[in-house]
């Protein structure tokens with residue numbers, strides 16, 4: 001009798017589990033879903049995506065699935081149904097659909113930290129989003145960088161100082177050192193942060209914060225996520241204090257990003273002090289990690305490719321030779337005269353890609369190539385898949401800046417999107433390129449560098465550098 005009841009319970013349990021698996025793997029859809037697998041209930045295929053891959057190549061999770069299913073496939077990550085796209089036409093379509101059939105999305109911890117609907121408005125739409133973009137572009141866009149004549153010389157001077165300090169040390173860990181450099185300069189543009197007078201290494205708090213971002217969002221003391229939220233609070237408080245000081249003594253304002261936003265507090269109804277603080281925090285966060293990762297990868301690739309350094313050095317020494325005075329600083333026109341340097345920067349950005357993809361959430365069903373992506377799903381645009389596609393870039397894993405001389409502009413526009421596209425295209429793209437070019441200018445004309453140890457590339461799936469890249473810098477004789 002009991003054995004029959006027991007058998008019945010086990011049978012029901014197996015039917016229930018099979019039913020759950022079936023439902024999970026066959027989500028509701030008013031059409032045909034792209035091919036793929038949804039993995040296990042709840043965790044989906046998250047674990048496969050976060051397994052570290054020690055290669056500059058596309059993460060195996062993406063690469064093997066593109067080979068198996070094609071350029072569009074479905075999966076499930078951190079509890080969300082996801083369609084991954086490496087299809088250039090569909091990518092462009094999605095990026096143009098912002099606010100129409102898709103909206104911005106962050107996965108997992110990112111959404112908790114940046115608050116998709118709280119005080120953070122990095123996810124803002126409509127006029128608020130337009131305001132944020134125009135403010136950032138008026139500080140970091142190409143026109144403003146050109147107009148503010150002292151910016152390039154200030155940047156050059158800061159790089160000089162930084163490299164001089166690096167050259168006095170036996171070895172430096174490049175990712176940490178470049179992150180500090182980018183943070184200090186960008187935070188000065190953002191809110192007048194004076195790193196030379198600051199007692200605290202606030203850039204370290206930012207770096208720690210970033211490392212905790214990929215943690216499980218469990219906010220109780222002792223967890224990495226809790227530490228991440230504490231770090232966020234500390235950084236917001238620092239910016240809040242600067243804001244208060246500026247409001248209390250407006251005569252100290254120097255025209256940084258925060259000063260400009262303060263001016264709008266009365267005229268723009270949606271603006272609050274908390275909003276401005278969060279905005280400065282979000283933009284600073286968006287900037288320093290991406291530039292420092294690109295610079296770190298660049299230094300690694302350059303140290304492995306002496307012929308690239310040789311041509312870079314020739315270009316920058318010509319700039320120095322053509323100057324009237326040996327004391328004069330780098331100018332905007334000299335920056336614009338560079339030809340090989342932009343190719344090197346393009347090539348670094350082609351291979352870098354810090355984030356695994358650009359994320360959007362569908363607001364309605366989307367039809368693509370005979371498939372339907374249901375409303376409420378996440379689309380992950382993997383731009384790196386196109387930037388490492390051998391059909392677009394021959395021998396994609398080879399660092400070859402010269403390839404940019406002959407590349408077809410149509411191939412570039414379809415396959416190269418380091419700064420995204422559409423309405424949310426990165427407003428810091430021009431600033432990042434100027435930063436990298438100025439760094440390279442000082443580096444190749446005044447310094448030599450050699451790798452001491454480390455330098456492993458890890459995609460997990462965010463780009464990282466294992467135990468770091470340690471290098472020795474020395475002034476050229």
Ligand code: HEM
Nearest residue numbers: 140286287290291294358418419420423424426427428432
């Ligand atoms: C190498 C450096 C950089 C890379 C590779 C990069 C990449 C990107 C990408 C791919 C996006 C699009 C994200 C999306 O569509 O969801 C983006 C957006 C953004 N980036 Fe950057 N970025 C860099 C530097 C910067 C800098 C220096 C700043 C600030 C000055 C910045 C601020 C932003 C902001 C605020 C957005 C959101 C724009 C919006 O929603 O309209 N980024 N970035």
